[in-house]
Amino acid sequence: MMIKERINKLRNIMKEKNIFAYIIPSSDYHQSEYVGDYFKSREFISGFTGSAGTVVVTQEEAGLWTDGRYFIQAENQLKNSDIKLFKMGEEDVPTVEEYLVDKMPNDSKLGFDGKVICTKEGEKLAKKLEFKNVSIEYSYDLIDSIWEDRYALPSKPAFLLGTEYSGASFSEKLSRVREVMKEKNATTHIITTLDDIAWLFNIRGGDVKSNPVVLSYAVIGLNNVYLFVDDSKLNNEIKEELSKENVVIKPYDSIYEFVKELNENEVVLLDPNKVNYAIYNNISSNIQKIEGTNPTIMFKAIKNEIELENIRNSHIKDGVAFTKFMYWLKNNVGKIEISEISATKKLEDFRRQQDKFIEPSFDTIAAYKEHAAMMHYSANEESNYKLEPKDLFLVDSGGQYFDGTTDITRTIELGEISKEVKTHFTSVARGMIRLSKAKFLYGCRGYNLDMLARGPLWDLGIDYKCGTGHGIGFVLNVHEAPNGFRWRVVADRDDSCILEEGMVTTNEPGVYIEGSHGIRIENEIVVRKAEKNEYGQFMDFEVVTFAPIDLDAIDKDIMLKDEIDYLNSYHKNVYDKISPYLNEEEKIWLKEYTREI
Known part of the structure; x- marks a missing residue:
């Protein structure tokens, strides 16, 4: 009922302002994937808690668009809300744009908060709806009008x-950015993405959980630099x-007025996929704009030697x-009460014992039995399963350390599993191994290699509705x-670049059988140079994971010899690197679980 009431209140304000349809995306003012509590407007209006999705409310109906990771979760969370689920990428499912083109009456008004929609998306909508003479109203955050106990903006200190x-100073990084600006003949560069700013200025903070x-x-x-931030956060x-680069600190919100005052002789470099619609529209139309990717995106993706050394250290601890x-789980399941939530807390306790640990790098996915079929399942008090000595338990987790960001998934057999489940588990392991073993010519992209991971599953007529892997930040997102890694290019996901030396990417194939089980095995891998010869580099x-x-869930009989050899070699490395930090009982156990098969 609460969700229906909120939508009714929103519709009343929309009527007052003559707005026919209103868009509520998942993003903050910076197009972040994960956002602070203040920005969770889409969750507030829909009850859907996934990290990705867009709600559209019209005077007549409401819909939520989300991707394959969240179909099962969204169906559950939208029950009785009167919000229709639109499964993105499925056959005959319209995109948000197509839906609005169909539903918006002629001469009507489309509304959204211009601070949370990127320039490219806002302009695309305006263009698509032009033939209906639809006007765009982007100056109102209508959710703010009905969200009475809205969270405050975060105020945690930065460090x-x-x-x-980091391996490079702010001054060094700044000069690299300016070199690209000069190459593009730009005099001003606007950066709004939080991880790009954090990387460039070598600043980190706590404004977004994890x-x-x-x-x-x-x-x-x-010749100048402006940083728009709450000054009280800076020590x-x-x-x-x-001060070494004469950075001028200005209030966080003052960017909107600042860009209005830019000199008309400036040439502004900005990324329309990142800079929000409100900032873009506050820049004088007389100012020349160069639209392109932030140079920092590629700079921060290619880790330097000091970052890589730190990353290796953080992964040993992790x-x-x-x-x-x-070890604790295998030895205690069925003997003491363990639940999805208590297991999550126990894993975090082990991480907190490690040197330089800051916080988890995302909300742990601890999913038992059929819960693991939901790729981004999150246990709550109602759903919280007790673990028993049977079936599979999937744990996808990671840590933020001062020397790196980690992301690891293991699926653990807690007791007997069927032959079919064992086949699925082994096929996932084989896919992960095949991609780990890849050798390829420079110039390849993730989609050239993705089939290595999917191959053993495609042989079974199985697939997973997500990419095989994503880039990882350094003490960042x-x-x-x-x-x-993805088997095809997805237009709105920037994850198909040429694989460069020093890039860190996850390798995480999986099987997700609704109502039954889910399996994922994930390691992080770093691109490096092999030999160079007449065929190329x-x-x-x-x-690094x-x-x-x-091994309890592995069926050796369906593995190829080179896959078995790889697994044995990998497990020898695990024992050599991890055992020095374990007690005697743990070492004996690890020896057994890294034995040759």
Whole structure:
């Protein structure tokens, strides 16, 4: 009932303002994938808690668009809400644009908060609806009018990430950005994405749970720099570092007025996929704009040697935490009460014991039995299963450390499983191994290699409705563009670039059988150079994740010899790297779980 009431209240305000349809996306003012509580308007209006989705409310109906990761979850959470689920990418399902083109009457008005819709999307909608003479109203955050106890904007302090971790100073990074600006003949560059700003300024913070970023905007000139941020978040160490480049600190919200005052001689570089519609429309139409990707996106994706060394360190610690957890789980399930939620807390406890740990890198997915068929399942008090000594338990988790960001998934057999489930598990492991072993010529993209991971599953007539892997930030967002693995290019996902040396990507094939079970095995891999010869520069991967892959669930008979050899070699590495940090009982257990098969 609460959701219906909220939608009715929204419709009343829409009527007052003569708005026929109103869009509520998942993003904040910075097009972030994960957002702080203040920005969870889509969740507030729909009750759907997934990280991705868009709600459209018209005077007559309401719909939610989300992707394959969330179909099962969305169906459950939208029950009795009168909000229709639109399964993105499925046959005969209209996109948000197609839906609006169909539903909007001539001469009507479309509304959205221009701060939470990117320029490209706003312009696309305006263009598509032009033939109906639909006007765009982007100056109102209508959700704010009905969200009485809305959260405040976050105010956690920021911290400086020293060059012993980042491997390059703010000044060095700034000069690289300015070089690209000069190449493009730009005099001003507007950056609004939080991870790009955090990377460039070597600042981290706590404004988005699990994503150590600071709410901010940046305007880079050839001779000046402006940072729009709540000044109270910056300590003296940060201010001293920024003063080396004469950074001018301005109030967070003042960017909107600031861009109105830009000199008309400026040439502004900006990314219309990132800069919000309100900022773009506040820039004088007389100012020349160069639309292009932020240079920082590629810079931060290619990790330097110091970052890579730190990443390796953080993964050893993370592997120790996960191995201790797996030992504890295997030895206690059925003897003490363990639930999805208590297992999550136990794993976090093991991580908190590790040096330089900050926080989890995302909300842990701890999913028992059929819950694991929901790719992004999140246990709550109502859904919280008790674990028993049978079936599979999927745990997808990670940590933010001062020396790296981790993301690891293991599916653990808690007791007897069927032959079919064992076949599924082994096929997932085989896919993960095949991609890990890939050797390829420079110039390949993720979609050239994705079939290696999917092949064993496609042989069974099975697929998974998501990519095989995503880029990972350095003490930053756990999902980072522009590298990834996916079997085809998806227009709105920037994850199909050429794989460059130093890029870190996850390798995580899976099986998701609704109502039955889910399996995912995930390691992080780093692109590196192999030999160079008359055929070109060959590349391969270094695996940086170390934790056992559950041999209890492996059917050796369906594996190829080279896959078995790889698994045995990988497990030898796991034992060598992780065992020095374990007690004697854990070491004995790990020896058994990394044995040759």
